[in-house]
Amino acid sequence: MKQIHNFSAGPAILPQEVIQNCSDALHNFSGTNLSLIEVSHRSKEFVAVMDEAQSLVKKIMNIGEDYEVMYLQGGASSQFLMVAMNLLETKAAYLNTGTWSTKAIKEAKHFGQIDELASSADKNFNYIPKDYKIGSDYDYFHCTSNNTIFGTQLHTFPTSSVPVICDMSSDIFSRQIDFSSFDLIYAGAQKNMGPAGTTLVVVKKEILNSVSRYIPTMLDYNTHIDKGSMFNTPSVFAVYGCLQTLKWIDNQGLEQIENYNNQKADLLYSEIDQNDMFEGTTAREDRSKMNATFVLKDDSLNASFLDACSEAKISGIKGHRSVGGFRASMYNAMRLESVKVLVDVMKNFK
Numbered sequence: 001m002k003q004i005h006n007f008s009a010g011p012a013i014l015p016q017e018v019i020q021n022c023s024d025a026l027h028n029f030s031g032t033n034l035s036l037i038e039v040s041h042r043s044k045e046f047v048a049v050m051d052e053a054q055s056l057v058k059k060i061m062n063i064g065e066d067y068e069v070m071y072l073q074g075g076a077s078s079q080f081l082m083v084a085m086n087l088l089e090t091k092a093a094y095l096n097t098g099t100w101s102t103k104a105i106k107e108a109k110h111f112g113q114i115d116e117l118a119s120s121a122d123k124n125f126n127y128i129p130k131d132y133k134i135g136s137d138y139d140y141f142h143c144t145s146n147n148t149i150f151g152t153q154l155h156t157f158p159t160s161s162v163p164v165i166c167d168m169s170s171d172i173f174s175r176q177i178d179f180s181s182f183d184l185i186y187a188g189a190q191k192n193m194g195p196a197g198t199t200l201v202v203v204k205k206e207i208l209n210s211v212s213r214y215i216p217t218m219l220d221y222n223t224h225i226d227k228g229s230m231f232n233t234p235s236v237f238a239v240y241g242c243l244q245t246l247k248w249i250d251n252q253g254l255e256q257i258e259n260y261n262n263q264k265a266d267l268l269y270s271e272i273d274q275n276d277m278f279e280g281t282t283a284r285e286d287r288s289k290m291n292a293t294f295v296l297k298d299d300s301l302n303a304s305f306l307d308a309c310s311e312a313k314i315s316g317i318k319g320h321r322s323v324g325g326f327r328a329s330m331y332n333a334m335r336l337e338s339v340k341v342l343v344d345v346m347k348n349f350k
């Protein structure tokens with residue numbers, strides 16, 4: 001079978017060796033002769049997986065003992081409320097750059113005052129607002145590093161004297177950033193770090209225990225920190241998949257990963273700009289290196305472009321309904337060769 005070029009926005013492409021290792025572990029997990037999905041999460045083999053999945057995150061992020069790493073369930077969407085429930089006492093500041101930020105704001109509003117410091121909703125979220133200041137009287141500032149749906153990305157982060165919280169679901173480990181400048185980072189695994197079913201949360205311990213409300217046990221970060229993400233049964237398969245991906249990331253290092261991601265994004269965006277049939281949908285300086293959104297100037301040709309894509313074994317390229325057109329997601333595991341195939345289809349289409 002000819003290889004499929006998987007541009008899906010999520011769940012998304014994973015390295016072939018990760019899929020192979022997961023597949024092997026389904027049959028014989030860590031020499032136990034049992035399947036990964038039929039062993040106790042308290043077995044020493046799985047406890048070792050969980051421990052390494054946590055320590056590798058710290059290693060790759062280059063963060064210290066003042067941070068805790070958790071693998072939770074409920075998706076990044078549950079973090080919209082857990083963040084506020086655990087950290088919002090009076091008021092918090094949010095940057096609204098798209099669908100996911102909007103949802104985070106909606107949930108947080110139930111726990112205190114939310115000030116939307118800036119928003120790009122006026123232009124269907126096609127840019128990143130930069131003209132705002134973060135006051136010093138907020139409990140925290142929340143932003144979304146990469147806007148999976150609209151195809152914009154924060155290439156720099158604002159400075160802030162209050163804790164910075166970031167939803168990095170769709171660009172975690174895609175570039176070198178100073179992770180220690182964040183106080184809480186969360187990411188649903190299924191975009192860039194593993195299979196669906198678990199959510200990474202990294203938190204600086206000192207920001208916890210500052211709210212007065214009762215927090216239900218399962219929603220309290222302390223519960224999961226105290227029990228090493230094993231308070232209840234974790235998503236064993238998803239965590240195992242994350243560990244395999246983290247090893248793959250660690251072997252290359254974020255510098256190499258970032259360079260490769262830059263090459264892919266440069267190649268695609270330069271075709272979008274040169275090919276007069278197409279145009280990008282976002283401000284150039286805010287373009288996402290993970291999710292490139294673009295349209296055909298003549299949208300009556302959409303169906304035939306999609307046909308040309310599937311002819312070339314390109315999958316997952318149809319744009320999100322709120323933007324239309326096309327979206328090419330180029331997560332870490334996407335090969336440059338696959339982006340070349342897409343670019344060739346665009347050239348031929350012209």
Ligand SMILES: *Cc1c(COP(=O)(O)O)cnc(C)c1O
Pocket residue numbers: 010074075076077078100144146147148167168169170188189191199
């Ligand atoms: C996909 C996505 C989410 C939602 O993740 P779930 O795990 O499905 O809840 C949140 N934020 C961003 C930036 C995303 O890309």
